[in-house]
Amino acid sequence: MAEFRQMRRSSLLPDRIASEIMAKITDGELKPGDTLPTEHSLAETFGVSRNVVREAIARLRSDGIIESRQGRGAMVKPMSERQTFRVDLQALGKSDNYADLFELRGLLEIEAAGLAAERRNATDLEELHAAIVAMNGQKGFDEKRLEADARFHRALGKATGNTYLSAVIDYISSRLKETTRATSDVYERDDLLDVTISEHRRILNAVEDGNKSAARDAMAAHIQGAAERLQVPDKVPG
Structure with a gap:
């Protein structure tokens, strides 16, 4: 499982957390089909509220990087399915x-x-x-x-x-x-x-x-x- 570092407080936290998760996906630490840690786990790891984590995940979902499946949480999408245009x-x-x-x-x-x-x-x-x-x-x-x-x-x-x-x-x-x-x-x-x-x-x-x-x-x-x-x-x- 990919390891994340704790974030210092900032108004840019959702963007920074989304970028941190994206870096793990780009580096191959999180692979297509992998499930992200739970919101609770990510919130504890980054030292932020679950609302901040939820917003970060929503941005990755909007960018077409992950998808949420009932009963399985947020999963990394295969590269071939990432059809959404994004600016890193x-x-x-x-x-x-x-x-x-x-x-x-x-x-x-x-x-x-x-x-x-x-x-x-x-x-x-x-x-x-x-x-x-x-x-x-x-x-x-x-x-x-x-x-x-x-x-x-x-x-x-x-x-x-x-x-x-x-x-x-x-x-x-x-x-x-x-x-x-x-x-x-x-x-x-x-x-x-x-x-x-x-x-x-x-x-x-x-x-x-x-x-x-x-x-x-x-x-x-x-x-x-x-x-x-x-x-x-x-x-x-x-």
Whole structure:
């Protein structure tokens, strides 16, 4: 059975625990068909609550890495059955993965912004406004502002009216929190939140006006700016 190490307390515990379990799967310590230890056992091992473990397992399930079977618990799925697209948080900072992620965002979200400008409804606009309001309130990003940032991108994906595009953007938006945390470590000015809100407002204004071209341009500028602030090589589509 794979051995896990105890985690120190952090708001990122579910992500870290999910990554720790994923590392055991990647290294072969947990093989396809193996059953994970019980929630109670994992909670004791990591030194966290069962709710934290449950959330970590839910993320692995969402990523298509494990499945839950009645009477058997959470099991590692065979590689051939892992059809769900996933972004490995542990691997993001390696090689050109950040650049690849921003390039993917450009390919998806620039077009999504244009579609949202054409298809958004009153409920979509309310959600986009609410996300920006939730980002305000202090100088820097905390967990609440990180979630509000992700919420804006999820709302924009939903406004496209395309179920599959919305689902992919929904997934990626949860991983954007990690890029923002990384940006906070390297960005030398203290206006990161203000700049991000300003870029989001420009996108929202274009979407609200129904201006497809302006919405696409605003999203391209936002993703480009985010990449530059993280010092990622330019691979963002124009």
